[in-house]
Amino acid sequence: MSFRFRFLGTGTSQGVPIIGKDYPAAFLANPRNHRLRASIYVETDGARFVVDTTPDFRTQMLREQLGFLDAVVITHAHADHIMGLDDCRRVCDLRGGPLPLHASRETLADLRRIFVYAFDGRPIPRGYFHPDPREVSGPFAIGDVTIRTFPLPHGNITTLGLVMEHCGRRRLAYFSDCKEVTDAALEAARGADVAVLDALRKEPHPTHMCLDEALTAARRIGAGRTYFTHMTHDYDHDADQAEMPDGVFLAHDGLRVETD
Numbered sequence: 001m002s003f004r005f006r007f008l009g010t011g012t013s014q015g016v017p018i019i020g021k022d023y024p025a026a027f028l029a030n031p032r033n034h035r036l037r038a039s040i041y042v043e044t045d046g047a048r049f050v051v052d053t054t055p056d057f058r059t060q061m062l063r064e065q066l067g068f069l070d071a072v073v074i075t076h077a078h079a080d081h082i083m084g085l086d087d088c089r090r091v092c093d094l095r096g097g098p099l100p101l102h103a104s105r106e107t108l109a110d111l112r113r114i115f116v117y118a119f120d121g122r123p124i125p126r127g128y129f130h131p132d133p134r135e136v137s138g139p140f141a142i143g144d145v146t147i148r149t150f151p152l153p154h155g156n157i158t159t160l161g162l163v164m165e166h167c168g169r170r171r172l173a174y175f176s177d178c179k180e181v182t183d184a185a186l187e188a189a190r191g192a193d194v195a196v197l198d199a200l201r202k203e204p205h206p207t208h209m210c211l212d213e214a215l216t217a218a219r220r221i222g223a224g225r226t227y228f229t230h231m232t233h234d235y236d237h238d239a240d241q242a243e244m245p246d247g248v249f250l251a252h253d254g255l256r257v258e259t260d
């Protein structure tokens with residue numbers, strides 16, 4: 001039974017390219033250097049969901065020709081991970097009802113404040129965003145995928161690191177937006193088929209893993225394949241990919257990954 005996912009976006013909070021900056025023509029000519037905000041779509045025979053709803057969510061769903069979702073998982077409430085949430089109104093239409101929204105208590109509190117109209121308890125007419133908030137307090141399931149969560153340090157908040165299991169195997173460790181992968185998360189992710197890691201840029205950053213930190217985490221996790229995401233324009237995809245060790249890849253928007 002296959003477990004597959006695709007990168008809806010692989011860029012840092014501003015996306016790549018950023019507004020108002022000149023880039024070499026050769027950099028812009030490579031579509032793999034164009035990065036929307038970071039998110040993935042996960043699909044099995046029994047589950048379809050996204051991790052995070054970025055400001056580019058609508059564009060990403062249209063590009064990938066996606067519509068129906070069983071659920072949304074939000075890792076943390078930074079703008080680049082949540083600002084497409086209202087566009088799930090169309091998903092609610094297709095479902096004919098509310099959309100399960102899995103997030104930590106801290107993140108749900110922020111979502112209730114930011115999208116107050118959707119959470120204020122008043123009846124929600126058809127055609128509008130209708131969340132079904134599910135506070136994450138341990139492992140949970142979306143269809144046939146079990147998700148274990150690990151709080152990861154991300155500046156003055158924590159983000160949810162996700163380890164997804166399917167048909168008894170550790171399929172995917174998704175650790176975006178973190179300064180480090182904690183020992184507990186590392187242990188849970190060890191030997192997974194695939195790891196996706198925050199590798200913001202080449203220079204160290206106070207709230208994200210840089211390239212060296214991500215390479216170290218990749219080695220310790222030892223996944224079958226490791227993909228880097230949440231990347232700035234520091235990375236020129238093809239040139240930097242050539243420098244990566246075996247089994248480590250720079251992700252790009254639209255990339256599809258399958259485990260069998």
Ligand SMILES: [Zn+2]
Pocket residue numbers: 076078154177
């Ligand atoms: Zn963040």
